[in-house]
Amino acid sequence: MSASLFNWFKFASPASFFPLAGRLVPWFAAATLVLAAAGLWVGFAVAPTDAQQGEGYRIIFVHVPASWMSMFIYCVMAFWSALGLSFNTRLSGMMTSALAPTGALFAFLSLWTGSLWGKPMWGAWWVWDARLTSQLILFFLYLGFIALQAAIDDPRRADKAGAILALVGVVNVPIIYFSVQWWNTLHQGASVSMTKAPSMAHTMLLGMLLMALAFWAYTITMALIRVRCIILERELTSEWVKKNAME
């Protein structure tokens, strides 16, 4: 099949996306395991002890990837929401809903691991600082999105309401990201940024990036499995499900 003949809109239909998602799941699941194994090996066996924080800094290998994913997933949800509201495609709302629980999990893990990092380094489990507070708001936005969708019976209306919440809430993401620059906070600045060289040892950076990729692959795996569940739940009575969904 040549690229110009490939019809991307074909996969905007749940019936044709369903088998594609099913074929992709094992690959992303395998990638998650391989990348996590490599990331944990580099993080615990290769990366050196930190000069200031000793072994405690190793929380970075889950804290930063979880925080990145929590912000990134929300942006992807906003993207699907914009697409859904503009083109009224059914799959967009399903993708948004499929991502929300994983995003909520990562937002929670970001707060949890941050708290366990803050206690030994700052002496406090929690401070009402700009970075921490905006991240807590992100967690509540995820919970709000899930609760809002669960409260509306008609799935198409639930998608619309959720899409608006996702689009309004996305303004919080740059606030989280730049909070360490805009306000005087306890939280350290970005360890990795697009404008300057990373301020950490190469092996530490490698471990963090491998774990970030593992979390990325995990997110895709979970979203694909969940979107397949959502497609089936919503289209249980349609003909193609009766014909093709048998496994």
Place this chain on the structure above:
Amino acid sequence: MQWNSWSEFWAMGGYGLYVWGSFGACLLGMLIEPWLLLRRRRAIQARLPHKESAQ
């Protein structure tokens, strides 16, 4: 590698509670989520009409 023994590894230079509390929570969360999803999938498959006729 900077670890001379397993006990040294688990102690994490005195930060064991914090490091393993973080990694443990992530592992737990990333096991519970797929488990819940598989349960959800099984519940749907039980509702598929042809499932019974195929057996």
